[in-house]
Amino acid sequence: MLARKAALSGEPVENWRPLRYFNLYRATLSGLIITLAFFGIAPRYFGQTNSQLFWVTALAYFAFSMLSGVGIRLRWGTFKSQVVVHVLGDIVAIILMMHSSGGVGSGLGMLLVAAIAGGGILTEGRIAILFAAMASLAVLAQQIFALVHETFPSTNYSQAGMLGITFFATAFLAYVLAKRVRVSEALAEKRGVDLANLAQLNEHIIQRMQSGVMVLDEKDQIRLVNESARQLLGIPENVAGRPVNEVAPELTALEARWRDDSGQSSHLFHPSRSPLEVMASFARLGRDGSHGALVYLEDASAMRQRAQQLKLASLGRLTASIAHEIRNPLGAISHAGQLLGESRELRQPEHRLTQIIQENCQRVNVIVENILQLSRRKAAVRERLELRDWLGSFAHDFVAQKDLEHSQVELDLRSASIPVRFDVTQLHQVLWNLCENGIRHGGDPSRLILRAGLSPETERPYLEVLDNGGGVDDATRENLFEPFFTTQPDGTGLGLYIARELCEVNQASLTLSPHRAPGCCFRITFSDPRRQEVPSS
DSSP: OHHHHHHHHSSSSSHHHHHHHHHHHHHHHHHHHHHHHHHTTTTTTTTSOOOOHHHHHHHHHHHHHHHHHHHHHHHHSOOHHHHHHHHHHHHHHHHHHTTTTTTGGGGGGGHHHHHHHHHHSOOOTTTHHHHHHHHHHHHHHHHHHHHTTTTTOOOOOOHHHHHHHHHHHHHHHHHHHHHHHHHHHHHHHHHHHHHHHHHHHHHHHHHHHEEEEEEEEESSSSEEEEEHHHHHHOOOOOOOSSHHHHHHHHHHHHHHHHOOOTTTOEEEEEOOOOOOEOOOOOOOSSSTTTTTTEEEEEEHHHHHHHHHHHHHHHHHHHHHHHHHHHHHHHHHHHHHHHHHHTTTTOOOHHHHHHHHHHHHHHHHHHHHHHHHHHHEEEOOOOEEHHHHHHHHHHHHHHHOOOOOHHGGGGEEESSSOOOOEHEEEEEEHHHHHHHHHHHHOOSSSOOEEEEEEEEETTEEEEEEEESSSOOHHHHHHHTTTTTOOSSSTOOOHHHHHHHEEEEEEHTEEEOOOOOOSSOOEEEEEETTSOOOOOOOO
């Protein structure tokens, strides 16, 4: 309720707290004056000129402090208006008590210094100077009033003037110090917001990291764990503050080994709550490691897959070099076999041998061409095309060149519009290879279904090639896209591997989808054509 009123008044809740302390000082001061005067232990000059005025003013001053406390609590008016009213009340009350106690010589005028200083700190701008001017005028008016009515035996204008100078000096210093404090507070608030934003950004980045991250304190309790680490370890979400030996006891043993042998910071282990094999790496927090440890978690299978890809890339470059060197002697062998086959002196069995030489030279040449094509592959030039129209043209060409019946290739288009981004030449090569495999391994007669549409889950376009063959077993499925893997004696084992590589270059994926019907279903999942184009490497 109070916060709501503070918001309506336009001032933060923190600004009202110093005003409450200032009023507490006012209440304490007025209460102390009344107590000392009541028990007769106050200085003798308290109320010596006009005791009745002194008591009325002291009691009214105390009541004013109580009423001010209620006004602060209930947020009467604006913050600045309350400060002005409070300081004016202090000036009036202290001037009256000073007049009833002998004037400037009583020393009560020095209490105005605290009031002016408090008002200068709580307000902004030149209001603090206004408070000093009003207090100085009030002191001067009190001296003039005492002179006119001959209240005191003598008046002291020099002391009143010194008191006014003190008021202005106090107001100026309070204004400068308050301004510096406000600048420091604004800077601290800005730095606090920056630090909070930075902490939130760091937490967002850590939570979205593919690598698992876990932070342990000096007592081996979990301070932070991101989503990837929870998935790798198979642990629930709310584990912050719990000991790591309760959540992942395997990490406790690995951490102990790491602290004993700091030279080995990476360890493989199998979490008890997850079927994955995880690689854990440790790093110390703080110079001496007294602030805990930072644990990095990686999926070992993904790391092996990346290593396998690097190995295959190196092997591809090596085989491309070897294939290039094979072409020259292969051409000489093929040419010599061709010339030998044209000789009239050869008998029929020898002609058969030259025919075998030519057939195997052609087969080796196909392998060399595939390898060189893979190593010399150009960057994909992706363009936007309508898959419905393009598939109709492709099916017509494929049926014509393979001398098939039109009923053997069926189109199943499940969306009115199927826009994709792909290199047209490379898409033709991929789909031609898949259709050739479907015809070769299909039933009798072979039959293909080209099914295309938009995925209802991701709204990404897809293209499926289904045949009516016998399908593949689990062992073959695992190695189907590996280079040089083939189930045919005359195959090269590079067709599906090249097709998948071409799909990945075009930001698509080629997979063998499981389905209940006989045969195989190869699925190309295209990238979202609505996203911004990303250059292919």
